[in-house]
Amino acid sequence: MNKYWNSYTETLPREELDRIEFKYFKNILSYAKNHSNLYKEKLKGIEVEDIKTVEDIKKVPFTYKEELRKWQEDVDPFPYGGILGVPIEEVSTFRQTSGTTGRPVYVPESYESWQWRIESWCHILWMAGFRPRHRIFLPFGYNVYVAFWEAHYAAEKIGCEVVPGGALDTKGRVNKIIELKANAMAGTPTYLLNIAKEAMEMGIDPKSLGIERALGAGEPLPEATRLRIEGLYGCKMFDHIGSTETCGFAGMCEEQKGLHIVEPFFLVEMLDRETLSREVDVGEQGVIVITPLGRKSFPVIRFNTNDVAVKGPDNCPCGRTSKKMMEIVGRVDDIRKIRGVLFSPKTVEQLIRSEFPEIVEYEIVVTRQDIMDEITLRIEVDPSLSEEQAASIAKRLAEGHKIKTNLTCKVKIEPAGTLPRYDLKAKRFKDLRGGH
Amino acid sequence: MEEIRKEIKKIEESALRLKSLAPENNSIVKNASIILVFVYLLKFATAMWEE
Known part of the structure; x- marks a missing residue:
């Protein structure tokens, strides 16, 4: 079985990826200007024809979470307001952000945009070694939050068997893993630790559960936590990064050293914290700015995530040519x-x-x-x-x-x-x- | 890759034709539309997407 989800895009030469992403950036910019009220207003002074080089992308202003909130307050069509990029009849799924930092952002997904999102997540799961032999247990009620819905649909698409683990307490989940011989999981690092602790309190060694592989979501995964989960379960633990606004945009390969950006699905800029105008060098910390390049129901251009990461080297022994980020340092707000x-x-x-x-x-x-x-x-x-x-x-x-x-x-x-x-x-x- | 792109184009044309052949048939229209969603993903993944 091929080790890449898309052996074409994942091994393209750097300059070819840059060319495609530049073309796609102009496509989505044009789309957003024509279909989203937010960007009709925000990009009034910007013409797509004026974006002639990669450097010109910096002429396009950042989008901030606060703006997304503002464009939803008392703005039609309810509840998405001016961020909507398709006729509301095309919206097939409602999601929302967690609301940790304020009023939640309501996220409209059309069937097409949702499938685009899932395709990006397929890269993340495949690169982390999830395969059709895995019966993956998702120990959450997914509710209106996006991450585990993405994991569920993407796991199905790559051929895994998915066990939704909502509406159970932690003990019930340990029992379900044993009952069904689930051999993979995805969860917040905190909750994966809680499950292991619960198992131990039940007199069960978490290693005996048979979990081979796990993926972290929803929280940062410091290396020490990743190794601790690996030690507890005797599994391989992988990380990924994403958000409700941007989709899952980077994941860890079998080398387990940093995160590969899913290219050419996303244009990811890593900019210096002081001026937000210079792409940082390898090994330097930068603020992550993202443009999902093909999601039309909720176009977001140059979204300033406020997350800080260390820029990684381009080439990885796994053979993928995508850009990498080595370590997520944290949110600008938390530093x-x-x-x-x-x-x-x-x-x-x-x-x-x-x-x-x-x-x-x-x-x-x-x-x-x-x-x-x-x-x-x-x-x-x-x-x-x-x-x-x-x-x-x-x-x-x-x-x-x-x-x-x-x-x-x-x-x-x-x-x-x-x-x-x-x-x-x-x-x-x-x-x-x-x-x- | 050119061969693949040609095939994607053919699928797109077939799905559009299906929709036009049975505009009153909800099932055919919806399923052909879903094919077009995956055509979009195929185009995206093969650097074909044009706005």
Whole structure:
């Protein structure tokens, strides 16, 4: 079986991919200008004929999530407003963003656009080694959120057998995996860890579940968390990145080093954080700006994701010629200045997942006392540990935090079950300073 | 790839013809339209898409 989902596009020379993406960018720009009220207004001063070179793409303004919200408030047709790119009669599926950062964005998918999205996801699953031999368990009720619907449809399309695992509690899901001998999963990293923990509490070694392969979705997957999931299940764990607005746009291949952008489905720019005008070099951090190049029901041009990633090298031993991003650093919104030092919550997750398996849940809280910022790590430890053992973990964590972030913190041990548990989109970082 | 693109074009023409042959038949029109959705994906994946 061919290791590529599309052996033509995945191995095209770089310059050929650039040529196709430039052509497709002009196509979707033209489409958006003619069919979306948002872009009719936003691109008034831009003519497609003026985009003559790749550099000219920078003349096109970014799109921000806030604008999408604004164009849906009290704007017809309900509920999509001015972002809609097809007649409303063509919309076949409603989705929405999670609303973590404000009012959700309602996303219209026509049958064509949904299938376009699924095709992109087929690349992600195939590149992560999912094959027709896999019976893939999706341990969620998908609701109106997009990621697991995409996973479901794409897994079906590549020939997997899909088991929808909604409407069960975690114990029920462990039992279903055993009952059906599911051998693959996709889930938020947090929930995959929870399932493993639940299995252990049931006296079942997660390795005995027979999961060969898993895909993370919905949350960042630091390397330490990825390795921890691999260790717990004895499986291969893969990452991908995407969002409701942009679709899943990059995935991890068998090399498990960084994420391949699904080209030529997306034009992905990685721009310097200061000016957002210069494409960063390999190894440098850049803000991810995305244009899905073929989705017409909800065209989005140069969407500023606010996600920061490290740009990777173009060539991968897997043979794919697509651009890569090596590490998702986090959201611009989550990277904060604390006592003058840049702080990313991901560093704390990386520390806890790699060095503190006894910590079962945690939360980072930043407060301001007078003029001094203070970080508190609230942790829950394995309830079987003694008070002395817990205190020793807290001390080691505070020391490790200082080494990794250059910032001191307080560690507070909470009683078991105090901290919130998450299935989707964990929110373990709380900045309570206000006006920071 | 040129051979493949020619075949995609033929499928597109056939699906459009099907729709025009039975404009009152919901099933034929819908299924032919679905073929055209996948024609679009085939065009996209073979660098044929023109707006």
